[in-house]
Amino acid sequence: MTVPTPPTPFSALPDAALRRVRGILTDIDGTLTTDGRLPASTYVAMDRLKRAGLHVIPVTGRCIAWAEILTRLWPVDAIIGENGAFYSHLVDNKLVTRFLDDAATRESNLFRIHALGQQILREVPGCALASDQAWHAADLAIDHAEDVAPLPQPAVDRIVAIMRNAGMTATVSSIHVNGWFGRHDKLSMSRLCVAELLGDDLDAARDEWLFIGDSANDVAMFGHFPLSVGVANVRDILNKLPVKPAFITEAAGGEGFTEMADRVLQLRQGA
Numbered sequence: 001m002t003v004p005t006p007p008t009p010f011s012a013l014p015d016a017a018l019r020r021v022r023g024i025l026t027d028i029d030g031t032l033t034t035d036g037r038l039p040a041s042t043y044v045a046m047d048r049l050k051r052a053g054l055h056v057i058p059v060t061g062r063c064i065a066w067a068e069i070l071t072r073l074w075p076v077d078a079i080i081g082e083n084g085a086f087y088s089h090l091v092d093n094k095l096v097t098r099f100l101d102d103a104a105t106r107e108s109n110l111f112r113i114h115a116l117g118q119q120i121l122r123e124v125p126g127c128a129l130a131s132d133q134a135w136h137a138a139d140l141a142i143d144h145a146e147d148v149a150p151l152p153q154p155a156v157d158r159i160v161a162i163m164r165n166a167g168m169t170a171t172v173s174s175i176h177v178n179g180w181f182g183r184h185d186k187l188s189m190s191r192l193c194v195a196e197l198l199g200d201d202l203d204a205a206r207d208e209w210l211f212i213g214d215s216a217n218d219v220a221m222f223g224h225f226p227l228s229v230g231v232a233n234v235r236d237i238l239n240k241l242p243v244k245p246a247f248i249t250e251a252a253g254g255e256g257f258t259e260m261a262d263r264v265l266q267l268r269q270g271a
Contacts, residue, residue: 010247019267020208023055027213030174031231034253042254045261050075059186061178065135084189085138109181113140116166124158126151130176139180146175171217187220219243231256
């Protein structure tokens with residue numbers, strides 16, 4: 001039997017590879033946040049990265065309301081939300097949201113999403129609609145660990161199965177099970193966002209972008225980027241991930257993001 005190679009400590013990632021980094025793609029919950037809060041040092045780290053000339057793009061399962069508000073408030077190029085359904089950015093300080101699907105498709109999907117959400121609530125005791133579900137534009141978010149007592153794994157698996165049986169793509173984050181109609185994901189919208197906003201090719205330039213995350217809905221990103229980093233709390237689910245991050249920080253959550261940013265910036269200043 002082949003034993004999987006464990007991720008390498010982030011401190012062992014070669015300096016030369018980090019010096020090439022031009023952009024950071026990052027999950028939000030559990031990666032920028034610690035216990036649901038954004039540490040001041042993490043916000044400062046994002047700001048320092050931007051001021052140093054790097055691109056910063058959060059890629060999250062959170063809803064459009066979160067994405068549009070944080071796009072206005074945070075030092076970022078854009079925010080990709082609802083696992084790739086759209087990205088929001090500012091043009092001359094005016095908010096612009098670029099959806100993958102047209103309005104008619106989104107309206108039709110939301111009707112189906114509402115019905116499916118009610119089915120899941122009936123069939124899986126202890127779960128709940130995410131507190132911000134009313135502000136989702138394109139997906140269904142079922143709370144399994146944020147504002148409800150953490151569900152046992154069989155219950156989470158049941159939610160995923162109901163979604164997939166209905167024709168949804170479904171992924172599990174540290175707090176929600178997200179489902180949507182369509183085959184987009186964090187990676188596909190990252191490609192589109194970076195191409196349209198920055199004129200960059202995430203396939204050709206993937207060695208120049210770093211992704212950092214912590215959960216199962218980050219798997220596509222972990223698999224695509226050689227510089228894929230998990231914050232330390234990803235260790236809690238490593239055995240469940242079909243694709244693991246290549247490197248892991250010493251610190252968890254937002255402090256792990258700051259650990260990554262500090263090293264990238266130190267190398268950049270010393271280049």
